[in-house]
Amino acid sequence: MPDWLVKNQPYSPPPDKDQFINKSILSILRILSKLKSQSGYQMDKFQVNAALKVAFTFLLVILLSLSTSYTFILVVDVYLLVVLSLMEGKEIVKILSVSLAMAIFTFMILLPNVVLGNTYTSMMITLKVLSTLIAVNILSHSTRWHSITSALRRFGVPNIFILVLDITIKYISMLGDFSLNMLYSLKLRSVGRNNNKYASMAGISGTMFIKSKEMAEDMYAAMECRGFTGEYTVHNKWKWSMADLLYILKTVAIITAFLYWGRI
Amino acid sequence: MIDLKEVSYSYEGTIALKNINLHIEKGEAVALLGANGTGKSTLLKLLNGLLSPNQGVYRFNHQEITPKKLKDPIFSKKFHQKIGFVFQNSDTQLFCPDVYDEIAFGPRQMGMNESEVAKRVNDCLDLLGIQSFKHRQPYHLSGGEKRKVAIACVLALNPEVLILDEPMNGLDPRTQRWLVDFLATLNQAGKTVITSTHNLDLVQELSKRAILFDESHGIAADLPTETLLEKIDLLKRVNLVDESYPFH
Numbered sequence: 077m078p079d080w081l082v083k084n085q086p087y088s089p090p091p092d093k094d095q096f097i098n099k100s101i102l103s104i105l106r107i108l109s110k111l112k113s114q115s116g117y118q119m120d121k122f123q124v125n126a127a128l129k130v131a132f133t134f135l136l137v138i139l140l141s142l143s144t145s146y147t148f149i150l151v152v153d154v155y156l157l158v159v160l161s162l163m164e165g166k167e168i169v170k171i172l173s174v175s176l177a178m179a180i181f182t183f184m185i186l187l188p189n190v191v192l193g194n195t196y197t198s199m200m201i202t203l204k205v206l207s208t209l210i211a212v213n214i215l216s217h218s219t220r221w222h223s224i225t226s227a228l229r230r231f232g233v234p235n236i237f238i239l240v241l242d243i244t245i246k247y248i249s250m251l252g253d254f255s256l257n258m259l260y261s262l263k264l265r266s267v268g269r270n271n272n273k274y275a276s277m278a279g280i281s282g283t284m285f286i287k288s289k290e291m292a293e294d295m296y297a298a299m300e301c302r303g304f305t306g307e308y309t310v311h312n313k314w315k316w317s318m319a320d321l322l323y324i325l326k327t328v329a330i331i332t333a334f335l336y337w338g339r340i
Numbered sequence: 341m342i343d344l345k346e347v348s349y350s351y352e353g354t355i356a357l358k359n360i361n362l363h364i365e366k367g368e369a370v371a372l373l374g375a376n377g378t379g380k381s382t383l384l385k386l387l388n389g390l391l392s393p394n395q396g397v398y399r400f401n402h403q404e405i406t407p408k409k410l411k412d413p414i415f416s417k418k419f420h421q422k423i424g425f426v427f428q429n430s431d432t433q434l435f436c437p438d439v440y441d442e443i444a445f446g447p448r449q450m451g452m453n454e455s456e457v458a459k460r461v462n463d464c465l466d467l468l469g470i471q472s473f474k475h476r477q478p479y480h481l482s483g484g485e486k487r488k489v490a491i492a493c494v495l496a497l498n499p500e501v502l503i504l505d506e507p508m509n510g511l512d513p514r515t516q517r518w519l520v521d522f523l524a525t526l527n528q529a530g531k532t533v534i535t536s537t538h539n540l541d542l543v544q545e546l547s548k549r550a551i552l553f554d555e556s557h558g559i560a561a562d563l564p565t566e567t568l569l570e571k572i573d574l575l576k577r578v579n580l581v582d583e584s585y586p587f588h
Contacts, residue, residue, distance in 0.1 A: 078463035082529045085498040087450060089417035109352065257432035260390050267421040267497060268449030276445075279435035286479050287431060 126223035179206035347396030374553030424499035434478035
């Protein structure tokens with residue numbers, strides 16, 4: 077046992093700027109917590125089939141883009157706010173903050189247009205952006221990503237594309253966990269001044285690359301062992317429920333509103 | 341040295357630790373036992389300051405460890421130098437181009453000159469018996485070799501406390517035996533060693549004191565290891581062993 081190891085280490089760390097490790101840890105934690113919240117019980121709580129939700133959101137985005145009626149957009153906004161109010165407080169804050177930030181950004185870009193007198197058009201575009209973002213965010217927060225990718229099968233998206241999407245989501249989570257632990261390790265071992273911070277980050281990136289390559293190879297080998305020959309079938313069990321019927325009725329109401337106010 | 345009072349922690353509403361009261365003296369060797377998901381790894385992260393308790397107090401060397409204090413870079417670095425953490429997956433701990441640089445990472449940061457760094461790295465390489473691959477890339481090493489390099493990296497900082505998260509996982513019996521002996525040597529040299537493990541065959545040699553976690557994420561027993569291992573009903577109740585234990 078070397079002498080230095082049995083003695084206490086008198087040590088005073090020199091000052092250094094290393095906020096980047098903490099910031100990187102926080103940003104990965106945010107992504108991971110978002111992915112983990114996807115497995116929560118609250119997801120799919122309205123019990124509406126994901127394919128219907130995806131189709132309706134797509135349709136709503138198209139109707140919002142086509143509409144020239146201020147009333148229709150306000151009606152859609154009211155509907156979206158009602159749906160939003162049924163969600164959890166944290167989700168409401170997340171959805172509204174993202175959507176409002178983008179809407180404000182759009183409005184600022186359109187500000188010269190407002191100054192020139194085109195207030196109505198500018199407000200319309202801003203409201204359309206806000207409504208579209210709220211609708212898409214509601215879909216993303218109330219439906220599991222796996223359900224969304226499976227629903228894509230209904231719209232003719234090739235199975236292999238769905239497989240790639242599913243695996244991507246899985247790998248973001250797994251490699252995210254791995255990179256988080258690497259950053260934790262870097263943080264714990266960064267006990268002094270590091271003049272080559274970016275070299276450490278490059279080392280982490282390199283290790284991540286090797287790890288992801290190994291994981292991909294292992295997964296392909298495991299898939300082959302389980303009989304994978306390049307064909308991937310997504311199984312969708314469609315079961316009608318009362319919630320689905322109500323959802324369709326609501327969709328019909330929105331289309332009717334579009335046609336009715338579209339004429340005005 | 342380490343003092344936890346009524347510490348609780350939860351991940352977004354999921355309880356991971358509940359009302360933990362724990363005191364560990366300097367120079368002790370302690371094993372954390374428990375079924376998967378009982379909170380052992382969370383406790384180790386908490387002891388390292390990677391997580392902060394939602395409730396309760398964590399004191400290290402009579403100083404309360406709070407998120408606010410850990411935000412102070414000087415305090416945080418001093419604290420992390422005193423507590424070394426060996427991760428369960430050694431891959432996550434190794435990010436330098438070769439083993440020498442990997443072990444030298446900490447001492448260089450501590451402001452040592454290159455000759456001091458070289459001495460410390462070589463001492464660590466000798467201590468762990470890994471001198472032969474000091475210029476190899478860490479990601480090309482075997483699981484046992486990576487674990488030795490990870491331990492060397494942490495030892496190079498000369499921490500007062502060494503925390504190991506399931507260090508026996510993925511190691512062959514010979515390397516497991518070597519690791520147990522090595523940790524005992526470090527403990528005899530005055531280091532505080534805290535280990536989480538599932539290995540009931542080696543735990544008695546690893547530590548004199550064992551802390552058992554139950555599925556309610558609390559401490560079910562804090563006893564001398566020998567006594568705890570005799571309480572077979574308790575081990576069964578916390579789902580650490582099944583009916584076939586003790587194995588014959």
